[in-house]
Amino acid sequence: MSNITATPNTATPITASTPIVLTIAGSDSGGGAGIQADIKAISATGCYACSVITAITAQNTLGVSAIFPIPLEYVEKQLDAVFTDLNVVAVKVGMLADCDIIKIVAAKIKQYQPAFLVVDPVMIATSGDLLLQESAISILKSELLPLADLITPNLPEGAALIGSEVPDNEADMLKMITGLRQLGSKAILLKGGHLEHDENSNDLLIFPEDVHHLTAKRIQTRNTHGTGCTLSSAIASYLAQGHDLLRAVQLGKQYISQAIAHADELDIGKGHGPVHHFFSGHADVS
Template identity: 80%
Template sequence: MPHSSSNDTVNTPIVLTIAGSDSGGGAGIQADIKAISATGSYACSAITAITAQNTLGVSAIFPTPLEHVEKQLDAVFTDLNVVAVKVGMLADSSIIKVVAEKIKRYSPKFLVVDPVMVATSGDLLLEQSAITTLKSELLPLADVITPNLPEGAALIGCDVPETEQAMADMITELRNLGAKAVLLKGGHLEKDQNSNDLLITANEVEQLSAKRVETRNTHGTGCTLSSAIASYLAQGNDLSSATALGKKYISEAIAHADELNIGSGHGPVNHFYAIQAGNR
């Protein structure tokens, strides 16, 4: 059973991120830990793959041996009171199955799945068989999944939408994936002045809008948003509020991204903009 301290004066919500490591620090586990920490929760992790990565791209991926993924998950769940779990990069079907099995066994209150399947280049990162496993084993357990437009299209087998109407046409099939909610992110519709996301629940569709920021420093935005949502859920917010708070956080982190000068490619967002502003 998770250990509970006799001193209840500090009860920080604990969020577990299950994802790949980004050696450049902008995305993956590193972005997740920054986002969870910056939004006021405690971050712990299980690493599913080690990438050799920087702001210019990924040069190698080494999947964590399956047994070690299991041991990390057991170690965290048997000791820490994990309230919310965020799942990011899962390299193959076997890791997806292990993660789904552990989620069922330990029953965290909230599960946020960011289905990392399509690279910025448009290349599929998951084999088709792994996408099938993701859809059958993990997505139905999720409180919310957070696909961008290429990922949403890959999940339901349609063309990547290029208009808001085409985005809206995906709603019914996305609901059929079985998650309690879907946050379909419209950031790829670059002609639009605003970045509009759709929070799709069983009976409603809510639009979340933020002004589009011109910056090339957007590495890790998906990881950061999904982690922030998990963090805000763990703190007791309902899904609509947690999503709105997460959208506000990532929008500010993007707006302040150019205050950082990291690498020569697509740099990271500024996870700690609020702390830096407080130190000025």
């Protein structure tokens, strides 16, 4: 197992040859997570963002009060509209809401075959609200996760995917590796952010044959809304720019660390506020 420390760095300006990244996710009316966070992160890290909205949420920094899944026909029309016109290099998938939406997204990924697929298996919001129907988890595991180059579960999501207890220490995280590998994705980024008693935020990047340990200093702030969406979108952006998976994850972790570090510069809402996606005007990372 290798140890990698994420340190802040900077990136390339947007040009005419900017790679295109598609986010397929739910909309957050509060602007801190979901499609809105994805578009901000993809743009800030140097790619062009397009989107397919799978659900509309009534949401703010205090929680989620309603979820309305987009009718399946209109999810499919959005997917076809984007893929038949835009040269999508990487796809990030977030909130999918129900079984039928998961199935159509998986079918369209197979049909159009983008170069990279990053799946953030969104099930639980920062506020604790359930964002994925429990009946849909098995469909997610059978239909979509095996297509992914990377999945990015946090500890509760990873535990839900493999039917284990939620880890409360890094030793328990390591015990999850075998089960997570059996999900069929090419790689898994198991995020340790929920281990709040640890001084650092430690993640495991799990490949079929080895595991990389990525660490960054834990930043004390309550403004962490949308961190998972932001990280997975940044990784998809760096993959689209030609970085290999390990480097894309390193850069994504550097970016989210800085976005969290600058989160308190914003004053948004009364609950868990968003991270600062544009912390340096144009957030360059290289």
